[in-house]
Amino acid sequence: xxxxxxxxxxxxxxxxxxxxxxxxxxxxxxxxxxxxxxxxxxxxxxxxxxxxxxxxxxxxxxxxxxxxxxxxxxxxxxxxxxxxxxxxxxxxxxxxxxxxxxxxxxxxxxxxxxxxxxxxxxxxxxxxxxxxxxxxxxxxxxxxxxxxxxxxxxxxxxxxxxxxxxxxxxxxxxxxxxxxxxxxxxxxxxxxxxxxxxxxxxxxxxxxxxxxxxxxxxxxxxxxxxxxxxxxxxxxxxxxxxxxxxxxxxxxxxxxxxxxxxxxxxxxxxxxxxxxxxxxxxxxxxxxxxxxxxxxxxxxxxxxxxxxxxxxxxxxxxxxxxxxxxxxxxxx
Amino acid sequence: xxxxxxxxxxxxxxxxxxxxxxxxxxxxxxxxxxxxxxxxxxxxxxxxxxxxxxxxxxxxxxxxxxxxxxxxxxxxxxxxxxxxxxxxxxxxxxxxxxxxxxxxxxxxxxxxxxxxxxxxxxxxxxxxxxxxxxxxxxxxxxxxxxxxxxxxxxxxxxxxxxx
Numbered sequence: 001x002x003x004x005x006x007x008x009x010x011x012x013x014x015x016x017x018x019x020x021x022x023x024x025x026x027x028x029x030x031x032x033x034x035x036x037x038x039x040x041x042x043x044x045x046x047x048x049x050x051x052x053x054x055x056x057x058x059x060x061x062x063x064x065x066x067x068x069x070x071x072x073x074x075x076x077x078x079x080x081x082x083x084x085x086x087x088x089x090x091x092x093x094x095x096x097x098x099x100x101x102x103x104x105x106x107x108x109x110x111x112x113x114x115x116x117x118x119x120x121x122x123x124x125x126x127x128x129x130x131x132x133x134x135x136x137x138x139x140x141x142x143x144x145x146x147x148x149x150x151x152x153x154x155x156x157x158x159x160x161x162x163x164x165x166x167x168x169x170x171x172x173x174x175x176x177x178x179x180x181x182x183x184x185x186x187x188x189x190x191x192x193x194x195x196x197x198x199x200x201x202x203x204x205x206x207x208x209x210x211x212x213x214x215x216x217x218x219x220x221x222x223x224x225x226x227x228x229x230x231x232x233x234x235x236x237x238x239x240x241x242x243x244x245x246x247x248x249x250x251x252x253x254x255x256x257x258x259x260x261x262x263x264x265x266x267x268x269x270x271x272x273x274x275x276x277x278x279x280x281x282x283x284x285x286x287x288x289x290x291x292x293x294x295x296x297x298x299x300x301x302x303x304x305x306x307x308x309x310x311x312x313x314x315x316x317x318x319x320x321x322x323x324x325x326x327x328x329x330x331x332x
Numbered sequence: 333x334x335x336x337x338x339x340x341x342x343x344x345x346x347x348x349x350x351x352x353x354x355x356x357x358x359x360x361x362x363x364x365x366x367x368x369x370x371x372x373x374x375x376x377x378x379x380x381x382x383x384x385x386x387x388x389x390x391x392x393x394x395x396x397x398x399x400x401x402x403x404x405x406x407x408x409x410x411x412x413x414x415x416x417x418x419x420x421x422x423x424x425x426x427x428x429x430x431x432x433x434x435x436x437x438x439x440x441x442x443x444x445x446x447x448x449x450x451x452x453x454x455x456x457x458x459x460x461x462x463x464x465x466x467x468x469x470x471x472x473x474x475x476x477x478x479x480x481x482x483x484x485x486x487x488x489x490x491x492x493x494x495x
Binding site: 124147 | 358
């Protein structure tokens with residue numbers, strides 16, 4: 001009955017199955033994160049948070065989704081139709097695609113790409129268009145100001161984000177994220193690449209446009225910035241994309257600096273997926289805490305900080321890492 | 333694999349044509365981004381993933397962002413679209429089109445006649461690119477870096493405030 005299942009076919013099915021599972025888990029986690037974030041912020045600020053729908057407000061997200069789906073999906077008549085509709089799709093697509101290169105465990109992952117890290121940079125670079133197109137097509141002063149801020153900010157953080165990770169690449173000798181995780185078998189990169197971690201954490205928050213780097217949408221002065229004209233599910237896509245970004249950047253930090261699925265010494269009886277999930281969860285919490293704890297700097301301060309502090313720091317970090325690796329390499 | 337190449341090439345050619353013929357500058361830039369992505373796909377197929385990734389990061393991700401940034405500031409309305417449409421008369425595009433056609437004919441002739449080697453049989457990864465940049469092409473890299481340094485100094489001078 002099952003003799004049509006050749007080994008190749010079974011492998012294809014398994015790969016597709018993996019990809020679908022990782023996609024669904026990411027999106028569902030991201031959607032649920034909106035509730036988790038509200039709950040956590042409420043606890044830290046001594047409030048109850050959402051607690052009406054279901055036990056402890058667990059089904060709040062279901063109610064929110066119903067609301068979003070049944071809202072009128074309104075495209076303003078003065079908007080540029082093509083780019084207005086394209087922007088939310090770019091936001092979600094690029095972020096989800098970068099999730100594909102992240103290896104979850106030794107056997108799980110969507111694609112094992114030689115240039116995995118560069119793929120992530122490429123997708124992070126393309127993600128900016130979602131903000132810029134949304135800002136421009138809305139034909140609204142506030143959203144355009146948000147888009148300008150996003151573009152200026154992107155140019156400043158993308159340079160040092162790439163350089164921050166080059167130290168990791170030099171140590172592993174590869175852009176492949178699996179190789180990078182394997183290179184951390186003895187020592188997680190957080191120790192030799194501490195400055196790389198600090199700068200990438202900052203850049204990672206900026207990639208997701210989250211507080212304190214949410215100048216593009218700053219509620220107080222721009223009234224939501226680039227997605228001010230969006231409603232219904234198009235707005236929902238921006239919203240979910242932000243949370244997918246949080247999940248993706250957390251997973252990326254874990255992969256690059258905290259040994260991916262590798263366990264701590266003497267604790268290797270715990271399955272590797274649990275390690276990956278717990279570490280990623282920790283960084284997601286950190287993202288929420290940062291939002292709850294810090295104030296928003298002015299955006300020219302952000303740019304100045306990127307160029308004058310982070311960029312030199314990452315350059316020095318890269319040079320020192322390269323020198324140490326060169327000294328430790330036996331002469332050929 | 334070959335069909336993927338033809339699809340990517342067709343997208344690249346169509347998108348590039350739309351860059352020229354589109355009257356809305358932002359839509360033209362969007363076409364240019366699509367064209368660059370299609371070219372990156374061709375690089376991937378030819379076994380140069382590093383070049384493809386750089387094409388996406390540098391051209392589509394960084395340079396085009398600046399283009400879009402500038403065009404966004406220009407406050408383009410229907411008036412500009414009309415103006416563009418008025419400019420795109422046969423008188424302006426016939427001569428460049430003939431020149432491009434001559435180049436195309438020349439390229440087709442060389443392709444038909446030539447003894448070329450097939451691409452895509454070796455994988456050119458980041459390491460090989462690095463080795464050739466710091467080996468045989470070292471002088472060119474240094475010259476390019478001098479040029480960039482000069483541009484940097486000039487930009488700093490132009491952007492400097494008087495006070």
